[in-house]
Amino acid sequence: MLKTLKPFPLLLLSGFLIMLGNGLSNILLPVRMQHDGVDISNIGIVLSMYSVGFLFGAIYCRQLLQRVGHIQTFAICGSLTAVAILLSGLYSDPLVLGAMRIITGFCIACTNATLDSWLGHSATEKNRGRILAVNQIIIMSALFSGQFLLNLAPVESTTLFILAGILFSFSITPIVIGRHKGPFIEDSQGMSFFTIIKLSPLGVVSCFFCGVLYSGLLNMLPIFASNNGIEGFDLSVFMGAAIAGAIILQFPIAYLSDHFDRRKVMFGMVATFIVFSILIPFLIYLEWFKLTLMALAITTGLAACLYPMSISEAFDKVIKEQILAAMGSLLAIYALGSILGPYSAAIAMESLGNNALFGFTVVAAFLLLIFISIRMKKSEALAIDDQESFVMQTPSGAVSVLDPRTVYTQSELSTNAGVQIAVNLAYENPAIALNMVKALARRDIKNASRLVAGLSQIKAVNIGKLYSAIVRIAPYxxxxxxxxxxxxxxxxxxxxxxxxxxxxxxxxxxIIVAIAAMMPDNGINILQYAAQKMVGKYPLAILAMTEEYINILSSSLDEMRPVDRVATDPQQTATELYNRMQDVSPEQSADIAITISEALPDASFDVAEAYLHNLLLSEEHPFKNKESIQKIQTAINLYMKEVAKNIPEHAVEVANTFIEIVPDVASSVVEIIQDAEQYSDSYLTQTITDKPVESQINEALQKAVELQNVDDT
Structure with a gap:
């Protein structure tokens, strides 16, 4: 773990300091406003404004990072949060405080996004999950620690506001003096609310209610505690317990989420939340402080865990390439809920009394419980093994590229200053590019690869010669x-x-297949182009290339999430690959079809259908010429022998495909299947009779089986 975190201490220190200041300001403002006699409803509005700024920060942080860079963005946000908290200490007017909370929310969202993208750029595919967990623990630990800074000075003075301003300002220093250069941020497309709601209604609704419950509790708990005589250090312990629960409960919830039906786990979480929300006011009344802390930690912990549970639930329905976009939409939905939470809770407390805070959370949680029940009845549960894994996550304002469930982008080829100079020089004099690559490859193959990547974008430089410059020195x-x-x-x-x-x-x-695999939207086009170039000189290589590509596709399907596998549509891909390759080399049509079917058995029906279609097209009058009919029947029989031998589990399905178009082959096809000794006569007969006998094809196949049984007896 220490080795994993070694490159990031200054980044993590900056994150800790800014969240430490945020933790202090989060408890300081409601306590100070209550001390100044501000109405509870106005306190709720002011505290909700943080989430308004948070929402805008989550939406626009990437644009800010692209425009000014990581260091500048963090520095701007750190200084603005310092100004906001200092002005909050000087002016107690709710309008001023609300405006400052908007600024603070915006800046916290942007700084967390800055750190997350920076860490994500520097992380590897293996360690990014651990780095995400550490980053989340640091954020929550800082918020926890910030609660205890409240005891360093009287609330009515400006000392604590100054201390928070110092922490915000000081957080800039580690990240500015660090040696890491901020990564380049690429444009990313978002996912509309309509799309994400359609894909995962439960994920969206539970994420919204998480914002309502968690934000409502954390913001209004200081008011609830103060009205019950919990002040000073006890108040810090009280709020610390609330935040600690959000960290600790992630571990048992993660286990339950990964080993049981997630919707049942969510149902149990919300039901338990309701029970403890009802229990807390009674424990306060009985002055059982330690039990109150435990109940509070469980309550807020369950509310906080609804966020990663909602994300996992939504990710079950989203393809991998859309996960980041979906995460951005869910973060915005959480922010909308967190805008509503504090104000609604404040209205309830002002109208019905202090304990109405937990009455409000019980009502909101009960509505969510009803919705979970409806979704459980309306749709079937996903298999446990197919559920997306739970990843520790808090709504920090960042669309986390560290999340191991997202598509990993290799960053090893980011250009350094030396490579950039060489590329700029090659633009002026392309002739020297190859010499630079060869010279660098002998000393530093990694930097040579970076240089090759940069030079490949110069049209005047021959890309083939760039490739050879590396491969001749390092064939591997x-x-x-x-x-x-x-x-x-x-x-x-x-x-x-x-x-x-x-x-x-x-x-x-x-090598050609590796190139095609790098271009999923254009890979088959590349294979067809290569086949057209090979057909005269390397005809056998076409089949080898097809086999290599389809085997890679088949292996990748086994590792895919169910939703990605469906989106890939392997049957359509297999059929398209067959059609393209047989267009180039029709004499290998059967071999290509069988090769693809063996690698992707589930596509054997579609490929067989395409093969038969091409077989019939190859004859001018397929059903009017005895010679053509004989040729077609022979080709079908040969094809069926390979299917029965290599993919027997799909032999009957493929047989039906052929017989539907060419009924005369029914008897020979059944004989081929039986000779393969993969099916008993009774099994084959049952398989056929189970199908609706509505056409000449099924009748012909049925008769063929019966005749074969008579012959055997």
Missing amino acids: RSIRTAQILIDAAPERAEQLVDWIIMQDDDDMCK
Whole structure:
């Protein structure tokens, strides 16, 4: 763990300091406003304004990072939060306080987004989950510690406001003096509220109620506690327990979420929340302070855990490439709930008394409980193994690229100053580019790869020669070098394929497939282009290339989340790949179809249908010429022998496909299946009779089976 965190101490220190100041300000403002005699409803409005700023910060933080950079963004936000808390200490007018809370919420969202994207850029795929957990623990620990700073000076003085301002200002120092350079932030498309609601109604609704419950509790608890005589250090302990619960309960909830139906776990969480919310006022009345702390920690912990549970529930319905966009929408939905929470709780407390805080949370939680019950009845539960894993997460204002469930973006090829200078020089004199790559490759292959990525975008530089400059020195880097080049310049993929085919590399097929795999939206086009170049000189390589690509696709499907697997539509991909390859090499049509079907058995029906379609098109009059009919029947029989031998579990399905169009092959097809000794006569007959006998095809197949049984007896 220490090795994992070694590159990030200054970033994490900055995050701790700014959240420490935020933790102090969060408890200081409601206590100070109550001391100054501000109405509870006005206190609720002021505290809700933090979430208004938080919402705008979550929406616009990426634009700010793109425009001014990471260090500047953090510095601006750190100084603005310092100004906001200092002005809050000088002016007690609710309008001023509300405006300052908007600024604070905006800045906290932006600073957390800054740290998260910075850590995400520096993290690896293996350690980013651990870094996310550590970052979340540091945030919550800082908020917890901030509650105890309230005891350093009287609330009525400006000392605590000054202390919070110092913490906000000082948080800028570690990140400014650090050696890390902020990463480049790419544009990202968001997901509309309508889309995310349609995909995961429960994820959206529970996320909204999480904002209502968690924000309502944390903001109004200081008022509730003070009205019950809990002040000074006891108040800090009281609020500290509330925040500690949000950290501690994530661990048992994570276990339950990953081992049981998530909706049942959520139902149990909300039901338990209701019980403890009812219990807390009675424990306060009985003056059982320690039990009150325990009940409060459980209550706020359960409310906080609704956020990562909501995210996991929504992610079950979202493809991996859309997870970040969905997370941004869920964060905004949480913010909307957290705007409503404090004000609604304040109105309830002002109208019905101090204990109405927990009456309000009980009503809100009961509404959520009803909605969970409705969703459980309306849709079937996802298999436990197919559920998205629970990841410790707090609504910090960041759309976390550290989340291990998101698509990992390799950052090892970010350019350094030396590489950028070399690229700029190559723009002026492209002829020296290859010499620079060769010289650098002999000394530092990693920096040479960076240079190749940069040079690939210069059209005057031959991309094939760039590839060869690395591979001749480091042949083992052939596939990785091709991937680097295409990642940097995907529009030049065909040029690189031309070069690789011309070089007649032993790993030609694997390299071309690696290039195609780097371009999921254009991969089959690249394979077809390569096949067209190979067909004259390397016809057998077309089949090898097809097999390599479809095997990679098949392996990736096994590792995919269920929703990603459905979105990929492997049957359609397999059929398209077959059609493209057989267009280039029709004489290998059957071999290509069988190869694809073996790798993706679930696509065997679709591929067989496409094969038969192409087989019929290859004959001018397929059903009017005896020779053509015989040729088609022979081809079908040969195809069925391969299917029955290699993918017997789909043999009957494929047989029905053929017989539907060419009923005359029914008898021979059934005989082929039986000869394969994979099916008993009774099984085959049952499989056929289970299907609706509504056409000539099924009748023909049924008769063929019966005739075969008579012959056997």
